[in-house]
Amino acid sequence: MRNNIRYIFLSILICLCAGCSTYTAFYSKTHKEVVGENILKIHRLDLSNQNLTQLPANIEQIKDLRMINLSNNPDLDLSNTFERLSVHTNLEVLILDSLDINIIPESISQFKNLKQISLAHNTDLLMDVTLSRLSELPIEFINLANNKLTELPENIINLTSLKDLNLSYNNIKDPKTYKLLGQLPKLYSLWIDHNELETLPATICNLKQIRFLYIDHNNLAYIPDSMIDMKKLWVIHAGYNKFKKLPTVFAKMKVLLMVHINNNEITTIPKIYETQKYPLAGLLLDNNAFSKEEVERAKQIFNGFFLLSFEQTVYK
Template identity: 50%
Template structure:
């Protein structure tokens, strides 16, 4: 049986799901791609120098007193020590994107960016993560993007990133139980992306992530979930699409805060009996592109008729 959540929470969940994690792409007005003689330094809030094959970082950046977002991605020939000598004067900088830079260490001078709240380090697989997290632990980061870095094991000092709210670990190769023990010690962790990690089985330690609200475990090789997930008491939304589930995981009825689940593009054929006998807060369910029979769909539609969102669409 179903206990429906407050409407405002459902709306919040939908908005959060749709927003994704690329918040650094949508802030601070017009994006500039160069600094020209006609540029008004005080009017430049967003500067994108990515993919410009730069060998020397433009000194003019130092005069951009209102700069909030800087993208220097895909410029592997830049000397980061020189870059940070320049940009540490940009006291308002809060978003920094350094994807595909072929770097192995973060300059300690990064610590001087005292308002830096969002950092992207996508596709820098040679980075020394222990050294990097030592540097980043001094910053007020709330969003960290570590996609495509071939990470298998996180160093223990990731627990020092106390301010992190949104952590993207997509397209890595995470394995073992310790990763989840460390992540559980990030007190403000709100959204966690573990998609595209080739995960076959989640360890029982995932249940320790009782602070997480939004969990992305889609595009893996999962066929079942550990019962310890019932201890993730605060999770609202789980994305579990594009896996190998053959039934809707029963543990969803035991997670006290869960109200929306994406289980599209699996091999689900049936809904376990527990969904008709237990009370649970789940009120949104996407089962698109699963081989569910017509009879089972009719049963599910009756069982979940009080849901604010229920979908079985097929492509």
């Protein structure tokens, strides 16, 4: 009965992961222009890549704007833009990627319902000022991907409503940063993929509150035992690294349910997986360096897993 409950929970978890998408705080068609009768039906507006210097003249006429994407319009005056958007008090999602932003205007504070913001590809962004201004809002998701970050400032801890943080395509190896992130009480998901990590800082164990961890596309060959302290972690994405064996720490983690560790250099499954009891019930090991014999052994070890995959392009 206990296993059945675990598998039902894992099934729900997989569905949630598959359907998860940022910028979808509500569901409706995304419009690319503000014209005609559609103006009363617009909730989601994508004005990205339109070489804008200012917003459309009739944007104030939209009745219930919830999401706007202004990405890749580097000549847009953000102060004027925020002033004109101030009438949209229900705005929840703001996408400002690739705008060559240095400083977020103070007027962002007027968006009292803003929950999601993307600031990816803004490499000159003053992070301490940015986080200070965002800390006044109920921000739940921040995308800071590809901003040449090596660390985060201490005021990140003031974003107490933050649930999801995307730090992909940076170079964050600073141990203190992970200590700071451990102080965010609601942090649920963390992306540190594509960060050129050769090791994970031992301080990653401070992230005792997170459920989903993305460490794929790095240069990792080892995971520290300190991750045992991450007692709420459900899912780890560790594909496209340099692991040569399945890390033993996964067998010691108290609630870990699923591991994606495809496209590595894994040749063997350690003995601990034959002797230890663990909640792990989903394992994706596609495109590693297993022999056919080791695959058959692994199938016996993980017999009864809810999800188990060993698809191989080439066997060793």
